[in-house]
Amino acid sequence: MICDPSLNADLDRAFHARAVAIVGVSRDDANPPPGYTGLKILRLLRDAGFPGRLYPINPRATVIDGLPVFASVRAIPGPVDLVIVTIPAQGVPAVLEDCLAAGVVNVHVCSAGFSETGLTEGREAEDRLKEIASRGRLRVVGPNCLGYHVPASRMNMYQEVRLLGGPVAFLSQSGGHAQDYVGYGPHLGIGFSKVVSYGNALLMDATDFLQYLADDEETQVICLYLEGTRNGPKLRMLAREIGRSKPIIMWKGGLTSQGARAAKTHTSSLAGEGRVWEAFFRQTGVVQAGSIEEMADIAMTFLRLKPITRARAAVIVGGGGSNVANGDICAQEGVELPPLGPETRGRLLGLLSLVNQSVVNPIDSPAVPYNASLLRQVLEALTADPSVDLVILHMSTFFPKRATPEAIAAFKACVTDFGRRAPEKPVVVAIRGSDRMGAEAEAMLRDMRTAGITTYSSMRAACRALKRFADYHRFQAAWGQAGQDRAGPP
Amino acid sequence: MICDPSLNADLDRAFHARAVAIVGVSRDDANPPPGYTGLKILRLLRDAGFPGRLYPINPRATVIDGLPVFASVRAIPGPVDLVIVTIPAQGVPAVLEDCLAAGVVNVHVCSAGFSETGLTEGREAEDRLKEIASRGRLRVVGPNCLGYHVPASRMNMYQEVRLLGGPVAFLSQSGGHAQDYVGYGPHLGIGFSKVVSYGNALLMDATDFLQYLADDEETQVICLYLEGTRNGPKLRMLAREIGRSKPIIMWKGGLTSQGARAAKTHTSSLAGEGRVWEAFFRQTGVVQAGSIEEMADIAMTFLRLKPITRARAAVIVGGGGSNVANGDICAQEGVELPPLGPETRGRLLGLLSLVNQSVVNPIDSPAVPYNASLLRQVLEALTADPSVDLVILHMSTFFPKRATPEAIAAFKACVTDFGRRAPEKPVVVAIRGSDRMGAEAEAMLRDMRTAGITTYSSMRAACRALKRFADYHRFQAAWGQAGQDRAGPP
Numbered sequence: 001m002i003c004d005p006s007l008n009a010d011l012d013r014a015f016h017a018r019a020v021a022i023v024g025v026s027r028d029d030a031n032p033p034p035g036y037t038g039l040k041i042l043r044l045l046r047d048a049g050f051p052g053r054l055y056p057i058n059p060r061a062t063v064i065d066g067l068p069v070f071a072s073v074r075a076i077p078g079p080v081d082l083v084i085v086t087i088p089a090q091g092v093p094a095v096l097e098d099c100l101a102a103g104v105v106n107v108h109v110c111s112a113g114f115s116e117t118g119l120t121e122g123r124e125a126e127d128r129l130k131e132i133a134s135r136g137r138l139r140v141v142g143p144n145c146l147g148y149h150v151p152a153s154r155m156n157m158y159q160e161v162r163l164l165g166g167p168v169a170f171l172s173q174s175g176g177h178a179q180d181y182v183g184y185g186p187h188l189g190i191g192f193s194k195v196v197s198y199g200n201a202l203l204m205d206a207t208d209f210l211q212y213l214a215d216d217e218e219t220q221v222i223c224l225y226l227e228g229t230r231n232g233p234k235l236r237m238l239a240r241e242i243g244r245s246k247p248i249i250m251w252k253g254g255l256t257s258q259g260a261r262a263a264k265t266h267t268s269s270l271a272g273e274g275r276v277w278e279a280f281f282r283q284t285g286v287v288q289a290g291s292i293e294e295m296a297d298i299a300m301t302f303l304r305l306k307p308i309t310r311a312r313a314a315v316i317v318g319g320g321g322s323n324v325a326n327g328d329i330c331a332q333e334g335v336e337l338p339p340l341g342p343e344t345r346g347r348l349l350g351l352l353s354l355v356n357q358s359v360v361n362p363i364d365s366p367a368v369p370y371n372a373s374l375l376r377q378v379l380e381a382l383t384a385d386p387s388v389d390l391v392i393l394h395m396s397t398f399f400p401k402r403a404t405p406e407a408i409a410a411f412k413a414c415v416t417d418f419g420r421r422a423p424e425k426p427v428v429v430a431i432r433g434s435d436r437m438g439a440e441a442e443a444m445l446r447d448m449r450t451a452g453i454t455t456y457s458s459m460r461a462a463c464r465a466l467k468r469f470a471d472y473h474r475f476q477a478a479w480g481q482a483g484q485d486r487a488g489p490p
Numbered sequence: 491m492i493c494d495p496s497l498n499a500d501l502d503r504a505f506h507a508r509a510v511a512i513v514g515v516s517r518d519d520a521n522p523p524p525g526y527t528g529l530k531i532l533r534l535l536r537d538a539g540f541p542g543r544l545y546p547i548n549p550r551a552t553v554i555d556g557l558p559v560f561a562s563v564r565a566i567p568g569p570v571d572l573v574i575v576t577i578p579a580q581g582v583p584a585v586l587e588d589c590l591a592a593g594v595v596n597v598h599v600c601s602a603g604f605s606e607t608g609l610t611e612g613r614e615a616e617d618r619l620k621e622i623a624s625r626g627r628l629r630v631v632g633p634n635c636l637g638y639h640v641p642a643s644r645m646n647m648y649q650e651v652r653l654l655g656g657p658v659a660f661l662s663q664s665g666g667h668a669q670d671y672v673g674y675g676p677h678l679g680i681g682f683s684k685v686v687s688y689g690n691a692l693l694m695d696a697t698d699f700l701q702y703l704a705d706d707e708e709t710q711v712i713c714l715y716l717e718g719t720r721n722g723p724k725l726r727m728l729a730r731e732i733g734r735s736k737p738i739i740m741w742k743g744g745l746t747s748q749g750a751r752a753a754k755t756h757t758s759s760l761a762g763e764g765r766v767w768e769a770f771f772r773q774t775g776v777v778q779a780g781s782i783e784e785m786a787d788i789a790m791t792f793l794r795l796k797p798i799t800r801a802r803a804a805v806i807v808g809g810g811g812s813n814v815a816n817g818d819i820c821a822q823e824g825v826e827l828p829p830l831g832p833e834t835r836g837r838l839l840g841l842l843s844l845v846n847q848s849v850v851n852p853i854d855s856p857a858v859p860y861n862a863s864l865l866r867q868v869l870e871a872l873t874a875d876p877s878v879d880l881v882i883l884h885m886s887t888f889f890p891k892r893a894t895p896e897a898i899a900a901f902k903a904c905v906t907d908f909g910r911r912a913p914e915k916p917v918v919v920a921i922r923g924s925d926r927m928g929a930e931a932e933a934m935l936r937d938m939r940t941a942g943i944t945t946y947s948s949m950r951a952a953c954r955a956l957k958r959f960a961d962y963h964r965f966q967a968a969w970g971q972a973g974q975d976r977a978g979p980p
Contacts, residue, residue: 035846035856089845113845116810144846160891174811180923227814253814256821258852263817265848266810291815320606320756321664324717324743325781327753331746355579355603356525356634358755362748366525401650433670438935442928 003211003234010139011212014106015150015194017081018052020045021073021104023095024087024111025056025064036110036146036175038086039064041157048156048163055080073098082106084147089113090121092143093128100136107140108147114200115268116144126202133203144267145199146175149182151192152218158182166191167220168299171209173198173227173267174253180292181223188300189449193218200267207234214242221302223295224250224286228269232280239284244479247472249287249298252277285475287468297456297465302472304454306423308389309477311470312336314382315459317394318366322432326362326394326459333463337361338387347381369395370403372410379418383425390426390466394459397433397440400447412451419452428454430462493701493724500629501702504596505640505684507571508542510535511563511594513585514577514601515546515554526600526636526665528576529554531647538646538653545570563588572596574637579603580611582633583618590626597630598637604690605758606634616692623693634757635689636665639672641682642708648672656681657710658789661699663688663717663757664743670782671713678790679939683708690757697724704732711792713785714740714776718759722770729774734969737962739777739788742767775965777958787946787955792962794944796913798879799967801960802826804872805949807884808856812922816852816884816949823953827851828877837871859885860893862900869908873915880916880956884949887923887930890937902941909942918944920952 025038042056042065056064059071070076073083073095083104085095089111099107109129114122126143133140141147149157151165158179164186172178175197182195193216196209206226213219222242229235239248254263254271263271281288289295313335315326330337340348340361348359351374358364368375382391393415400408418427429448431441441457448455456462515528532546532555546554549561560566563573563585573594575585579601589597599619604612616633623630631637639647641655648669654676662668665687672685683706686699696716703709712732719725729738744753744761753761771778779785803825805816820827830838830851838849841864848854858865872881883905890898908917919938921931931947938945946952 116848117844119844160888172811174809174814176809177811225811253811254818256818258821258827259814259816259818261817261827261850262810262814262848262852262854265850266814266854319664319666320752321662321667321715321743324664324749324752324756326749327751328743328746328749331748337748337751354607354609358606358752360751360755362752364752364756398650438932439929445928 004208006137007139007208008212008215010105010137011209014082014139014148016153017106017155019055019078019080020050020052021055021057021070021076021080021083023057023073023083023085025058025061025069027061027064035112036086038084041084041086041110042067044156044159045154048154050154050156052081053078073104074102076102080104082108082148084108084110086110089125089143092125093132096129096132096138096140099138100132105137105139107138108145109140109142110145110147111142112144114143114202116200116264116266118265126200129202138203140203141196142199143202145173146178146197149178149192149195149197157195157197162186164191165193167193167218167303168223169193169213169216169219169221170195170223170225171198171206171213172196172225173201173269174225175199177225177251177292181296184292185296185299187446188296190296190299190303201230201269205229205231207231207238210235210238210242214238214246220246221299222246222248223299224248225253226250227253227263227267228271236280236284239280239286243285244476247287247302249289249295250281251289251291251295285472285479287472289468293457294461294464297461298468300454301465301469305426305469307473308426308470309474310336310389311466312338312387312389313392313466314340314385314388314390315362315392315394316365316368316378317362317432318364318369318396320358320364322394323358323362323364329459330362330463333460334467335463340382341385341387344381344385348378351377351381369393369399369411370407372407372414375411375414379414379427383418383422383427388425389470390428392428392430392459392462392466394430394432395444397431397444400444412448412453416452419454426454428456428462428466430456430459432459494698496627497629497698498702498705500595500627501699504572504629504638506643507596507645509545509568509570509572510540510542511545511547511560511566511570511573513547513563513573513575515548515551515559517551517554525602526576528574531574531576531600532557534646534649535644538644540644540646542571543568563594564592566592570594572598572638574598574600576600579615579633582615583622586619586622586628586630589628590622595627595629597628598635599630599632600635600637601632602634604633604692606690606754606756608755616690619692628693630693631686632689633692635663636668636687639668639682639685639687647685647687652676654681655683657683657708657793658713659683659703659706659709659711660685660713660715661688661696661703662686662715663691663759664715665689667715667741667782671786674782675786675789677936678786680786680789680793691720691759695719695721697721697728700725700728700732704728704736710736711789712736712738713789714738715743716740717743717753717757718761726770726774729770729776733775734966737777737792739779739785740771741779741781741785775962775969777962779958783947784951784954787951788958790944791955791959795916795959797963798916798960799964800826800879801956802828802877802879803882803956804830804875804878804880805852805882805884806855806858806868807852807922808854808859808886810848810854812884813848813852813854819949820852820953823950824957825953830872831875831877834871834875838868841867841871859883859889859901860897862897862904865901865904869904869917873908873912873917878915879960880918882918882920882949882952882956884920884922885934887921887934890934902938902943906942909944916944918946918952918956920946920949922949
């Protein structure tokens with residue numbers, strides 16, 4: 001998987017930086033321009049407790065926030081693992097020259113104003129960066145990005161987030177999406193190994209970071225937001241290979257012509273045609289997501305559940321209308337609701353009355369969540385059915401209000417106990433009402449997740465994640481059976 | 491539109507009932523069965539401040555909750571406008587006989603356990619109800635439903651809801667969906683004229699209630715959740731005719747075979763094939779929704795916005811990744827993002843820098859929401875563009891945290907002012923992050939809506955509602971042009 005022999009060691013130095021210089025730190029941010037400033041980044045790193053050295057660079061200042069200021073990268077007395085550049089585009093080439101002269105390897109060009117503007121100056125400035133980098137071993141991420149965010153190194157690049165380390169990596173051409181994922185992930189128990197916002201992908205793109213992550217022991221699941229690539233075949237090869245041991249979940253931005261138009265002005269990416277990307281997903285087994293929330297749901301599923309290769313679900317909800325909706329949602333999302341076997345139906349008929357309930361799958365039973373002994377027996381019957389791969393309990397936000405505290409505790413104990421005893425047939429919860437109802441659903445979601453229950457914010461979210469999870473494992477199983485020729489699944 | 495001459499007067503009596511009898515009120519609800527009980531309904535009505543007479547019926551009690559109890563409907567001394575039946579299915583025929591004998595016209599059979607069970611007894615019980623009703627003028631809603639909910643009459647059938655009257659009617663084969671809509675609607679400013687949960691639709695179905703609503707002055711928008719119908723041609727005819735003056739928004743449950751299977755066990759409905767219903771929507775101009783939340787978004791749009799016949803949008807968001815997503819979402823949902831005219835682009839280029847921003851539609855500008863003077867100029871430029879029908883401001887939940895209170899107030903004033911001055915080009919807000927992030931988004935949504943701004947909970951929700959809103963008006967305009975022959979649009 002090594003395409004570039006020194007790349008991993010170079011990036012290791014950036015991800016575990018002990019000395020960071022920030023070019024373009026003003027004394028104050030009274031009227032900051034849109035986007036990030038050097039001072040903002042300096043403060044984010046300090047507030048996160050970054051333990052290494054920080055060198056603010058500004059030729060017209062001596063001390064900022066109590067730190068000594070240097071006139072240029074070359075003036076820094078000692079090694080620098082990462083230089084972050086925040087000055088306007090036209091000044092960036094000179095900084096790269098300084099980095100070359102000072103022997104710096106890793107540079108993060110945060111500054112925007114390059115080819116994504118569509119202006120000649122922007123494209124020319126990028127050409128100059130390329131030319132300078134070609135004269136030495138510069139590893140430049142960007143321009144127009146937020147670079148490296150590594151919770152374990154206390155390197156924080158995002159506002160108002162909880163710094164949580166963990167086994168999920170995220171490579172993103174959008175700093176905004178990275179902000180969203182870093183902020184949202186911890187709500188689902190997702191912590192991050194490395195988050196890379198790489199913007200215009202001028203000198204390093206997804207393939208470089210994928211090479212690194214392939215061998216990164218801290219990363220188990222790789223998430224990727226991509227607008228375009230100049231290395232299609234390499235990306236396809238890497239994705240197929242890496243995907244065998246680490247799932248790759250990818251959101252492709254700009255799949256439509258309207259989205260592609262925006263991608264061009266965002267990261268100067270040529271988004272490519274939708275059908276080309278459809279083929280990419282089909283051929284590589286990369287798991288497709290359509291938003292940060294969906295990506296997080298899928299990553300959570302990989303972190304929590306044992307592999308399943310089919311997503312034939314038994315679904316329970318209280319309420320006939322919701323039960324009909326569940327049938328439609330599952331069908332629309334490709335989740336099969338198998339007819340239950342005669343033995344299962346017999347057991348359910350012994351447990352549930354047919355008045356206001358139904359034991360055809362999907363199952364309508366208002367009573368089940370409120371009665372843990374009934375729930376246990378129903379789950380035992382369903383998970384014993386060979387046609388059922390998993391059980392989805394679709395739970396209304398009325399539940400925490402209408403059930404007694406004892407009933408809520410018994411419900412949670414029953415579901416977590418099932419997860420421990422029979423993890424090969426997952427029992428998960430989907431919240432009903434949460435897509436829109438805000439605070440109530442959020443509280444219920446948090447409560448269920450805190451109890452250790454795999455919980456999705458809606459039935460549709462559960463179906464989308466579980467279907468993709470099973471599809472990934474079926475793809476890899478077929479690939480495995482295809483043997484040594486590596487021809488991949490049919 | 492009158493198919494049944496006495497129906498409207500009969501239903502008027504039910505919707506404005508001054509005397510309601512409830513058959514099957516127990517002294518207490520210590521171990522209630524799943525579903526509604528008579529005592530629960532009695533208490534819902536009393537708690538809602540129902541001003542009419544309430545007659546609990548129970549042959550084995552004399553006083554319940556301080557009210558005198560009667561042994562049967564026949565024992566009530568005086569006229570009864572509505573009888574609500576909550577006893578088990580096998581006892582319902584005798585109650586209907588009593589109603590006939592006592593001259594009662596309106597009966598709501600709440601009880602379940604009929605044909606939806608799939609059991610012979612259930613079907614036979616329904617046949618008996620039909621036979622009894624055929625002997626007189628009984629208007630029976632149900633069985634297996636929650637009947638009539640009329641805020642203006644203080645007739646409440648749902649738990650934990652705010653009783654809000656208004657111009658939206660909802661006809662629903664699902665009591666659960668009715669509960670959800672009645673609970674959710676007021677968050678969007680939606681109040682209800684009449685809500686009818688009609689379950690198995692044995693003796694009255696959607697077409698009967700549509701006939702009533704066609705002439706109901708309290709109803710401007712009709713929402714409908716339907717699982718099946720035995721009167722397809724009549725439903726089509728009514729929907730086309732009524733839709734000319736009152737939009738009909740319909741969620742069809744059971745469009746897939748898995749959903750249809752559930753519908754059969756819910757309301758004993760034959761859901762019909764998906765393609766038949768596709769044709770229904772295409773031919774009638776009925777607006778299709780796929781959930782209660784979507785139905786509510788569309789109804790809100792009808793209540794708030796001036797008609798538009800196309801949904802060519804200018805979209806603004808802060809953040810390149812979100813901007814790409816907006817392009818894709820709009821394309822997926824059929825909302826066109828027209829290229830802006832040269833004059834518009836010139837005006838925008840004079841207002842927005844190209845660094846970290848983009849003036850190609852969709853527009854990426856983090857600065858715009860934070861600067862009301864800039865916002866006003868941008869909106870003026872966009873709404874002056876003849877290719878733009880509406881503007882969507884896609885706003886992050888970071889906004890209320892990062893903007894000053896003055897900036898927030900100025901933003902709201904600017905948008906509402908635009909709505910007043912130029913309502914023919916709506917400016918709406920869509921919240922970014924709200925599908926999942928709960929409390930923060932909910933608070934922001936409430937704040938925007940309180941300020942009088944038409945606000946959607948996500949970009950996708952906005953697109954889906956606005957597209958359907960414009961499609962409705964385009965359909966009706968084409969129909970109008972088709973003239974007297976009433977052949978409808980091509």
